[in-house]
Amino acid sequence: MKKIAILSQKGGAGKTTLAVHLAVAAELGGKSTAIIDLDPQASASDWGDSRDDETPVVVSGQAARLSNMLEIAEDAGADLIIIDTAPHSENASLQAARAADYILVPCRPAILDLRAIGYTVDVVNLAKKPACVVLNAVPPQGSIAHDAAKAITQYDIEIAPIKLVQRVAYQHALTAGLTAQEYEPSGKAAFEIQQLYKWTAQQVHL
Numbered sequence: 001m002k003k004i005a006i007l008s009q010k011g012g013a014g015k016t017t018l019a020v021h022l023a024v025a026a027e028l029g030g031k032s033t034a035i036i037d038l039d040p041q042a043s044a045s046d047w048g049d050s051r052d053d054e055t056p057v058v059v060s061g062q063a064a065r066l067s068n069m070l071e072i073a074e075d076a077g078a079d080l081i082i083i084d085t086a087p088h089s090e091n092a093s094l095q096a097a098r099a100a101d102y103i104l105v106p107c108r109p110a111i112l113d114l115r116a117i118g119y120t121v122d123v124v125n126l127a128k129k130p131a132c133v134v135l136n137a138v139p140p141q142g143s144i145a146h147d148a149a150k151a152i153t154q155y156d157i158e159i160a161p162i163k164l165v166q167r168v169a170y171q172h173a174l175t176a177g178l179t180a181q182e183y184e185p186s187g188k189a190a191f192e193i194q195q196l197y198k199w200t201a202q203q204v205h206l
């Protein structure tokens with residue numbers, strides 16, 4: 001069983017968006033997948049409740065119970081666990097990071113998000129786990145992603161080769177209890193998520 005933690009000390013960076021989209025991509029790829037939602041705001045759990053589909057399973061819980069929840073998932077035969085986390089929660093984020101095989105750090109290419117990335121990188125370094133930044137909600141045109149990538153080079157963290165563009169499909173899908181792949185299977189969001197999933201699966205040898 002592989003474990004991926006989604007971390008960002010900044011709210012609104014795209015943690016939950018990434019968690020649910022990667023989880024559905026994994027399920028579509030035949031991997032039994034669950035999301036562990038450590039955010040007290042429970043957005044991923046709410047999304048899970050609003051779905052007709054039973055999968056991916058979404059379990060809400062506290063970081064103190066994480067190892068227990070992971071054990072239950074492993075016993076149940078899960079292939080992949082995606083841990084969604086809360087912003088401004090260094091302790092819980094650190095526990096998620098320590099439990100994970102790999103960490104994804106979504107980051108918007110905006111100045112406040114870029115400034116906040118140092119806090120998340122500190123957590124990643126404390127956990128000593130492989131990680132990378134996923135640029136998210138990148139404008140479809142212009143050089144902002146390039147500038148953001150340059151700004152991130154000052155931190156000790158890699159950048160994923162696939163970025164997610166700002167697309168209404170991500171928002172519409174979530175509102176409907178779906179993901180972009182289900183909402184608009186041949187859309188651009190579905191395609192870039194599939195690319196990101198493929199790349200992420202390689203990083204954890206899934």
Ligand SMILES: Nc1ncnc2c1ncn2[C@@H]1O[C@H](COP(=O)(O)OP(=O)(O)O)[C@@H](O)[C@H]1O
Pocket residue numbers: 008010011012013014015016017018043136137138164165166167168170171174
């Ligand atoms: N690539 C994207 N394109 C459009 N909207 C996005 C994108 N990523 C995230 N959002 C929207 O931004 C908001 C915050 O995203 P969310 O995943 O909830 O962030 P977090 O979990 O880090 O707080 C949500 O309304 C979500 O739909």
Ligand SMILES: [Mg+2]
Pocket residue numbers: 015016017039043044085
């Ligand atoms: Mg969230």
